[in-house]
Amino acid sequence: MASKTIKVDYLARVEGEGALLIKLKGERVTDVQLKIFEPPRFFEAFLRGRGYSEVPDIVARICGICPVAYQMSAVHALESAFGVTVEGQLRALRRLLYCGEWIESHALHIFMLHAPDFLGYPDVIQMAKDHREIVERGLRLKKTGNEIMTLLGGREIHPINVSVGGFYKVPARRDFNELRERLLRARDEARETVGWAARLRFPEFEQDYEFVALRHPHEYPFNEGRLVSNKGLDIAVQEFDEHFSEQHVAHSNALHCTLNERGSYLVGPMARYNLNFDKLSPLAQQTARDAGLKETCHNPFQSIIVRCVEVLYAFDEAIRIIDEYEMPDQPAVEITPRAATGAACTEAPRGAIWHRYHTNEEGLILDARIVPPTSQNQKTIENDLRAFLPARVQLPKDELTWQCEQAVRNYDPCISCATHFLKLTIEQE
């Protein structure tokens, strides 16, 4: 039987660089390896010996796209270690900051990286020539997310205003006036975008995933909740280690994270949506329904619609938070460090991000562990390709390669989070 190896040297339009190797024998997929080249857990080592108050600014540097996610999991983990809970308006401001990051990150992926796949362009630059309106809308929405980040975080990327216990400074109510107007306009555009995304054409492809996301009794999850799945998982985030394992695999430098006994699982927008549809705002729920998106979605290609729904939700939630905002008396609650262990999980744009820190009595970091969303999805991405390929192996090589890349992009893999250099290679012998 003839065997093929498809080779693609580059995984374009994913954050960072990665490698994907696919081997085919006839119509049989003999091997799929998502290769991730990770420097030896640089940041975990870098954090050792640092003071707790340095952690938010250091982890923000891990990724230019989701710095808030790293900061939020870090501050919650350290607050849990020090026995502190951040509530009220400070908690609300953290949600608002997260709204900014989701908008920014999702808009980047929806319009700049993923839309060209569905509209048949090699990249957004070519797409902009025929779909100028859509690209400009994407830039506008993304900019509004940037503005939330700048107002609260001090600057658009690598926000510097987040501290263990809260913020270094907090805005006054009037500081939100102009932003609120722009958020209202952006929310309308975000609403239209859901309908636009739903009209794209999607390959027929559904899988029986185990979706894992936070679930909170009253909110669509950003900062808090229990880790739950559609297959029976329901744990406190501190119990992560008892239920999930990270393994080295020969072909990848990053760790593969799996659920003990059940294996691969999926984190990210689809998992959040499927497990928390009832917690979306009425506007987001109604817009999803109007667009024909059911309360559960099992087609990873439709994650672009789910991201659009989450962008709409983030605008809606940001407006709600601003409308209820009152400037807190103190920008942060007081912290007294102690020797302890603290863990936390929050919802990065790409899915659950888990941190755990050991500190000594002065609050120095003795040990840090960071499990980013992309390393959790790695195995699921490989499984998707195994299932996706057999029906398509007859396609011309270029087309097949493109479709495989698209299947990887469904996960918006942030290679710079999971690792740093990822290079995509698909081989067809």
Next chain:
Amino acid sequence: MKATIVIGVGNEYRGDDAIGLLVARRLKELPVPHTQIIEAGGEGAALMEAWKEAETVILIDAVQSGASAGTIHRLDAQAQQIPQRFFRYSTHAFSVAEAIELARALNQLPARLLLYGIEGKDFAAGAELSTEVRYAAEEVIRRVLIELQMIC
């Protein structure tokens, strides 16, 4: 007068990739009139936003094109397309080269956009800046100051 901005792009923790940021920091310490100096992580849409109102933009970033370490590349975005692979070591998929080309496609390029690329050698996390890149940075600072004098 419309603004002149200098943007240093880079990642502190990625060896030679930090050089754009360091150049921006050095320039901030010097008397550079009528010029805004910005440090950026290189995310493309944010770059497009940063230069939107500017007449003249000078971008400084580390590159890897195969030339020897410390080589200084000067590209004029109005005169030529920016090869996307040039900036492959950025951690962003939508980065400097894409931002410039998307701005071109949307007719949003500033009147003048110059790009100083410094050929890097070591982009590993936690690596030190290489000597060649440090020396090249001094030369780039000198050249950027001359460019700014000619503009202002």
